[in-house]
Amino acid sequence: MGRRRRIFEGKAKVLYEGPEPGTLVQYFKDDTVAWHSKKKGTITGKGVLNNRISEYLMSRLGEIGVPTHFVRRLNMREQLIREAEIIPLRVVVRNVVAGSLSQRLGLPEGSVLPRSIVEFYYKKDDLEDPLVSDEHITAFGWASPYEIDEIMALSLRVNDYLSGLFLGIGVRLVDFRLEFGRLWENDELRIVLTDEISPDNCRLWDIKTNEKMDMDRFRCDLGRVEEAYQEVARRLGILPESATPAKPEGKKS
Ligand code: UDP
16 A cells, blocks of 8 residues: 555554545554553554454444444554544443542442443543533533434443453453444434444453453553453454564563
């Protein structure tokens, strides 16, 4: 592929102009940030693994009728996506208390919630994504009441499906973050799932040991970050042979 126009560079991904109008190429980097960009680093091979994991999860969701922007994976680090109009919200679904919920409400990490909770955050990096309510969303026109209902329903559907999928491979889906966009489909403006679904934006704990298998290993300096991402891919049955990152010296697999 020749030189493409770079549309946007984010923290973990780059978006390039796609081969046809209405498409984009999403490139997955190894760059990693946490705590609202206060901690920066690189997880070797993460981009390759997240590209593959997100392809797998988005495809499975597509098969059960959840509309997504994903079209197909192009190579180790790139996937073709449909260009959607961004909805400036970050949607977090929680099953178990962790992270900011534990801090905000003083709840012990690890307690199972009485029911799944959906939270909305305004997508604004310089404000560190503040928590917002439906009232803010409709008052400022970020999404309509109908779209909020649609986003809630899709988020809960994604949660039910992914919770079961991960449970089947011995992983607890503690919480995760989704993003949505708008896309014209058959003369109808539809809400579609965008961004990625990977250990970068999910909390995944081993069902038996509660060991963290996600971005928290990087955030909290727990070590063996690449290995955790690889283990998620391995359990999903999609570990690409050639993507195995080099092991740090003195370690065996
Ligand atoms: N999350 C994310 N990007 C962020 C912050 C959070 O993808 O910049 C994900 C995180 O992996 C978790 C969920 O959103 O699955 C809920 O995170 P939380 O609100 O607890 O914030 P955190 O404590 O991670 O900052």
